[in-house]
Amino acid sequence: MTAAALAGKRNRRRGLIPGVIAILISIVVFIVPFVFIVLTAGKTQKEASVLEFSLPTEWAFVENFKTVIATQDYVLIRAFVNSAVVTVLAVAIQVILGAMVGYVLQRRRSRWNGVINLFVMMGLIIPPAVVPTIWVLEGLGLYKTLAGLIAVHVAFGLSFCILLFRAFVETIPRELDEAAIIDGAGPVRLFFRVIFPLLRSTIVTVIVVQAVTVFNDFTYALYFLPGQGNETVQLTLYNYQSQGLNQWNLLFMDVLLITIPPLIMYAFFNRQIQEGMTAGAVKG
Amino acid sequence: MAATTVSTASRGAADNAPRAGAEKRRGRGLDKYYPLYFHLPAALFFVILFLVPTLASFYFALTRWTLFDMEFIGLDNFAQFFKEPSLVKGFANTFIYAFVTSGAKVVLGLALAVLLTSQVFGRNYLRSVVFFPVLVSTIGVGVTWKVLLDPQDGLVNRALAVVGIDGPGWLTDPGLALFSVAGVDVWKGVGLATVIYISGIVAIPHEYVEAAKVDGAGAWQIFKNITLPLCRPATVTVIILSLIGGLRSFDLIWTMTRGGPGFSSDVIASVIYKQYQAGFYGLSTAGNVVLFLVIAVIVIPLNMWLNRKGNRS
Numbered sequence: 059m060t061a062a063a064l065a066g067k068r069n070r071r072r073g074l075i076p077g078v079i080a081i082l083i084s085i086v087v088f089i090v091p092f093v094f095i096v097l098t099a100g101k102t103q104k105e106a107s108v109l110e111f112s113l114p115t116e117w118a119f120v121e122n123f124k125t126v127i128a129t130q131d132y133v134l135i136r137a138f139v140n141s142a143v144v145t146v147l148a149v150a151i152q153v154i155l156g157a158m159v160g161y162v163l164q165r166r167r168s169r170w171n172g173v174i175n176l177f178v179m180m181g182l183i184i185p186p187a188v189v190p191t192i193w194v195l196e197g198l199g200l201y202k203t204l205a206g207l208i209a210v211h212v213a214f215g216l217s218f219c220i221l222l223f224r225a226f227v228e229t230i231p232r233e234l235d236e237a238a239i240i241d242g243a244g245p246v247r248l249f250f251r252v253i254f255p256l257l258r259s260t261i262v263t264v265i266v267v268q269a270v271t272v273f274n275d276f277t278y279a280l281y282f283l284p285g286q287g288n289e290t291v292q293l294t295l296y297n298y299q300s301q302g303l304n305q306w307n308l309l310f311m312d313v314l315l316i317t318i319p320p321l322i323m324y325a326f327f328n329r330q331i332q333e334g335m336t337a338g339a340v341k342g
Numbered sequence: 343m344a345a346t347t348v349s350t351a352s353r354g355a356a357d358n359a360p361r362a363g364a365e366k367r368r369g370r371g372l373d374k375y376y377p378l379y380f381h382l383p384a385a386l387f388f389v390i391l392f393l394v395p396t397l398a399s400f401y402f403a404l405t406r407w408t409l410f411d412m413e414f415i416g417l418d419n420f421a422q423f424f425k426e427p428s429l430v431k432g433f434a435n436t437f438i439y440a441f442v443t444s445g446a447k448v449v450l451g452l453a454l455a456v457l458l459t460s461q462v463f464g465r466n467y468l469r470s471v472v473f474f475p476v477l478v479s480t481i482g483v484g485v486t487w488k489v490l491l492d493p494q495d496g497l498v499n500r501a502l503a504v505v506g507i508d509g510p511g512w513l514t515d516p517g518l519a520l521f522s523v524a525g526v527d528v529w530k531g532v533g534l535a536t537v538i539y540i541s542g543i544v545a546i547p548h549e550y551v552e553a554a555k556v557d558g559a560g561a562w563q564i565f566k567n568i569t570l571p572l573c574r575p576a577t578v579t580v581i582i583l584s585l586i587g588g589l590r591s592f593d594l595i596w597t598m599t600r601g602g603p604g605f606s607s608d609v610i611a612s613v614i615y616k617q618y619q620a621g622f623y624g625l626s627t628a629g630n631v632v633l634f635l636v637i638a639v640i641v642i643p644l645n646m647w648l649n650r651k652g653n654r655s
Contacts, residue, residue: 073460073461073462073463074463076457076460076462076463077464077465077468078463078464080457080462080464080468081463081467081468084467084468084472088471088472088474088475090497091487091490094490095486098489108495109489109495109496109497110495110500111497111500155383155384155387156384158380158381158383158384159380159381159384161376161380162376162377162380162381163381165372166372166373166376166378168373168378170378170381174381177388177393180392180393180396181388181392183586183637183638183642184396184634184637184638185589185590185630185633185634185637186392186395186396187395187396187398187399187627187630187631187634188614188618188626188630189399189402189407189409189618189623189626189627190395190396190398190399190402190627190630191391191392191395193395193398193409194390194391194394194395194398195391196409198390209387209391212387212391213387213388213390213391213392214391214392216384216387235372235375239372239375244375245374245375245376245377245380248375249380270477273479274477274478274479274480276479276480276481276593276597277592277593281618292481292482295479295481295482295485296481296597299485299488299597306489309485310486313482313485316479316482317478317479317482320477320478320479321477323477324474324477328470331477332473332537335476335537336537336538336541
């Protein structure tokens with residue numbers, strides 16, 4: 059016991075020097091860029107244009123915040139609403155449909171399983187064909203609509219969800235299903251009343267990981283939701299940058315604002331995010 | 343991940359072999375409680391918005407197409423793709439980008455994971471800080487680093503100037519732009535590689551390391567003979583994941599350089615976007631088919647090869 063404690067202490071002391079070095083490096087490599095974002099977001103336009111790493115002589119944080127929000131007729135607020143709608147609906151649909159497929163895929167051995175597994179792998183590996191997808195969306199009347207973007211996110215994200223759910227359903231004993239069946243549950247009730255609630259931990263993982271993914275998406279929004287009026291938050295940042303106005307303080311205020319939702323997610327669900335990312339690791 | 347899928351499937355089959363008869367009968371009886379129509383809603387999304395466009399792309403790639411008008415032109419798009427220097431450049435850059443980022447993520451991710459699974463001071467802080475950029479949107483990262491890498495005013499070159507080094511034009515030098523973006527990609531993505539490696543290293547039974555220590559193995563020998571071979575599944579995952587991500591990469595490159603200067607940092611995905619923007623939908627879709635084939639040709643054999651080797655040991 060004491061020997062172990064001693065060894066532990068020695069180990070810890072040995073880890074002190076590399077730890078301090080790693081922390082110093084991490085400050086330069088990871089912390090400084092984030093501090094730079096915050097500082098620049100708090101500067102006046104004149105000071106920010108120098109791009110110096112320094113404290114603002116006069117804090118314009120609140121002012122910049124108000125300006126960014128009010129820019130282009132409050133486009134950022136509209137964008138936040140759009141992003142929230144897309145994220146919530148896309149992730150909700152992914153969770154329910156992904157769980158249904160993962161569950162039946164694991165429980166039932168059917169001739170379709172091979173095909174479904176193939177589709178899942180395809181969904182993970184193949185890059186979506188963007189212009190033909192636009193063509194399909196156009197045909198459905200969903201091009202340039204939030205509903206279209208949501209549907210696209212669902213289609214592209216399902217594979218990852220199915221994999222996670224299938225793996226977790228495997229750990230739920232079949233006896234539970236049988237008990238519910240004896241109690242007279244039909245297939246729909248069996249799934250939504252018995253199985254679905256038991257998937258809770260995987261559901262949380264999928265929600266958190268996919269919410270971050272959908273919220274941060276830029277490429278699909280750029281392709282499938284062009285034009286004014288239905289920007290997502292990532293597109294506002296892109297448009298800001300494209301205008302090249304050199305208003306760095308406002309640009310970085312925007313960066314800061316759209317980084318806050320994932321930051322909050324991370325603060326609360328650190329473990330789930332890391333586990334989910336690792337589990338679905340093939341996701342490009 | 344593909345590895346896990348295959349192995350669980352075969353394990354399931356092996357487990358059930360002895361009592362296959364009973365299981366089958368039992369399974370049959372319960373089949374109606376696991377209805378196949380549960381697949382339908384998901385299949386609807388997948389087939390309409392993924393499978394149909396993917397299959398259609400093989401046809402549209404052979405046309406001159408404006409979404410309203412189309413004309414069948416055979417393999418002309420592909421011929422053009424491999425004839426025009428700017429497009430060929432994008433093709434070559436895609437490989438460079440994918441292999442550079444993938445290699446760097448493997449090496450750095452493994453090194454960081456080894457450090458962060460040891461008794462290092464400030465471990466939890468380090469884990470969080472390395473992982474955090476994974477969560478920031480790619481476009482946010484791109485915008486920020488574009489400013490930090492500015493040749494005159496950027497923080498990076500200012501810091502270098504303090505030490506007396508004349509920093510290059512990271513994003514404006516044609517020979518350097520692609521690698522600068524790749525570097526930022528690694529900065530953003532290394533946290534994910536690290537987390538995958540950490541879970542791989544933690545899964546290694548402690549007894550192996552202790553037995554090796556008793557035998558007098560040093561830290562390097564333990565790493566070389568125990569850690570490295572036993573976290574092979576993690577390595578496979580990191581390589582496959584970062585290769586697919588690297589080959590597809592678009593948003594970071596587009597935000598930081600728009601494929602420039604010239605075409606020096608163009609990749610297939612940015613070529614696809616440029617052709618789409620210019621209204622050449624057929625050519626753009628041909629780019630998509632090329633990307634599809636490139637990924638299939640690299641990732642599928644690599645995945646099989648890596649997994650076969652893994653299973654043998």
